[in-house]
Amino acid sequence: MRTLVVSTLALLLAAVGIAVAPQAHASDAFTVTTLHFDAAHDSGPRCDVVGDLYVPQGVSPSNLAPAALTTNGFGGSKDSQAPLARMYASRGYVVLAYSGLGFGGSSCRITFDSPIPDGAAASRLVSYLGGATGIAFRDAAHTKPAPRLDAVVHDGVDHSGTRRSDDPRVGMIGGSYGGHIQFAAASVDPRIDAIVPMVTWNDLSYSLSPNNTGQSVGVSTPTQGAVKINWSASLAAAGLMSGVQHASVEPQRLTGCPDFPAAVCSALVGSATSGTVDRSVLDGFRRGSVASFLDRVTIPTLLVQGQKDTLFNIQEALATYRGLSAKGVPTAMIWFSGGHSGTPATGDYSSTTPNPDTQYVTQRAVGWLDHYLKGSGPGTGPRFAYYRDWIDYRGIATPAYATAGSVDVGSRVQYALSGATGLVPLATPPRPGTARLRTPPAGLPTTHDVPDALGLISLPERDVAGTYAQWDTAPLRSALDVVGTPTLRLRVSAPLDVGAPLADQLVLFARIVDVGADGSSTTVGNLVAPVRISDPRVPMTITIPAFVHRFDPGHRLRLVVSGGSTNYRGGMRPIPVSIDAGPDQILRLPIA
CATH class of the missing domain: 2.60.120.260 (Galactose-binding domain-like)
Incomplete structure (x- = not known):
């Protein structure tokens, strides 16, 4: 069983191009500091979030920089994000890479990127990037306060028009589990200025038990479909492995339903025998998904979804895209060559060795954040782009992409x-x-x-x-x-x-x-x-x-x-x- 769990976790990480990197370190281009954050919120337990802060050389109170916030895919940690963080730090961003709740040394159980508590925890990190005190510490016990951060440029008002003293110029980027958290965070925090959610879901109840008829809004349906037995088992194994690996952080997470709310384990067992999922669990998945709070996401969004993806298929990104576009939110979308079911093509994207000079998707993501956070770069690119695997090219994958002003082509x-x-x-x-x-x-x-x-x-x-x-x-x-x-x-x-x-x-x-x-x-x-x-x-x-x-x-x-x-x-x-x-x-x- 342990062999299956380990191999499954490795496959989950590899499928989206993620590898567990070594502990981040200082370089000539930036410094790295590991911090602990008090992610307390009003309606739940206090969580300790561990993260690495990357500060470029030369950034100071007299030379401020924009910030980027990133977190891991399911089963990963802040270390998974180190290659991406190093790349953005080398391009002049203050980067905070953190382990999501329930993963990589951060406490609390896995709650599937819900606005509360996951989005609220991310909002606390935004406050820290904006210079707020009493949030960051040098130890997990939160007894040694970290210095106030005064390296990030501030905005005059947030996206609701409110003036705040702790409003940083900040964007978010990440994939899969680290993609949906961006919606959760943006729904509760109008200080976030741009997001790049990759290979993620619109409605988790559809992702895990899709019914492809009778869809009422987007991919959502009043009647559940058929359970994805292999993906459900794999995600459960990845969560269990994360709980075992980090049991020293919070041993009580291993009791009952390891690292998950108890109802989730019961639902998994029930679905294996009945072929259906308990209605209350699916309702919970939907309430915590962007399909249920899309009206609260109002910031520029670049959606990147994989053509090799049977976990979160392109329909999910389409549902989110159409919903945001209908509200007039600046939105663009890329269908790229990778996903949870296969690695990206050469010259398209890599999260282990990201390089905007040689990878189309990395170039577009950097361009999106540069445009909205720095006011620089060539622009946000075409509204819709899709990869064609029958086109031969050398180097960057740009020739393999077709572009359009609408997702409805042909x-x-x-x-x-x-x-x-x-x-x-x-x-x-x-x-x-x-x-x-x-x-x-x-x-x-x-x-x-x-x-x-x-x-x-x-x-x-x-x-x-x-x-x-x-x-x-x-x-x-x-x-x-x-x-x-x-x-x-x-x-x-x-x-x-x-x-x-x-x-x-x-x-x-x-x-x-x-x-x-x-x-x-x-x-x-x-x-x-x-x-x-x-x-x-x-x-x-x-x-x-x-x-x-x-x-x-x-x-x-x-x-x-x-x-x-x-x-x-x-x-x-x-x-x-x-x-x-x-x-x-x-x-x-x-x-x-």
Whole structure:
């Protein structure tokens, strides 16, 4: 078990390009001081937060600099952020890299980047950067006060128009868990001036139990979907490992549900047996997610989301982007080559050796903060940029990126289900036919595909006979570039009692597959769209997570609807399903 936990944690860190760096140290360009911060707040326990302060040489009360605040991804620590902190410090920023609550020597349990207490803790660090006293100490017991910081330039007023004496010019940057904290902090502290959240979530209830139909706002749905069993287990293991590693900081965190609120562990155990998550836990995840407090985020935001990401897919960033843009918040978005499910391409991004001169995403992030915090640089860049893995380049990845003024690029092309196995352009009359499948018992997997998070060797992609239906296009005469969110309009037939308990409802999984000329097949991005169906009489629209992919000439595009998935827990009882062809059964693809 320990081997699995360690390897899982290593994979989680590597997936977003994070490595645990050695203890930060002084250099000719900056000094580094480790401090402890009193992260007390009104509605919870007192937390000790440990962080490293990077101050560039030459910065002084007469030569002030802007500040950058950064914290770790899940399972990491302040040391994980050392390469990023060193890079920004060398560019003239005062940087505070800290371990988030429950990680890397900081106390309190993991509370999933909620505004309270996580955002409130970050706000205390902003106050310290603004010169407030009584917050920073040289020891964990908070008995040795650190000197007042007088190295950061101040703003006249914050983003609410309020004048404060402890208002620093400060931005935030970080990925995954260190990405969502930026929303939490910005929602409670208008002194923050710009953020760059990377590979993070919009609604954690969707991230861990997505339902890709019936979405009310963004990715949120009133009915939960299918549990991501591999990612849920991996995140639980990473949190447990962090608690064990830092038990000396707060031994009581290991009692009951190690390092988590007790309800979280109960929910994980329950989801493994029932395929559903306790409603109160999912509601808690949603309340603590930016989907629930997006109206309180009003500062310039550069969203960076990964095309190789089955944990926090592009739909999550799209939901946040659309919400911020609708309010008039300065917002831009990049879909880059990495993510939780794969490392970035050379010349695109690295958090272990960040370099804006040789990496597109690093360059854009630096440009964003330079623009809003220094008032310098070439500008904020295009509103939308996406990476194309079929473009050859050398050096920085800029040539591989296409840019646009809107996230809705290209046009919609429609295909209809034809016969039992065909997929034809809507202008071609579809043939009648019916595809049939049966879902497995106990939510068991019925596919051989790449397991999320666990890093196991996967078998060639294959579905168990009788548990899926598929429809193929004819071989493509020219390349087909899909950029964005496919949707599937579908009606199914199944002997299902309307209003059946969640565990007994029908769960299906839709995905897009690239079939090569040799017959080999690959699920695009390993992305799957689970849907939980309470009433099969009603047509549904399935949102398939967005991707960027070129289908080469001679390849076929395949739509698969299956009853099980390697990476999800499906419905608990076997249900026969039939799907009729027809002009109303439509797959819509965004073609660039």
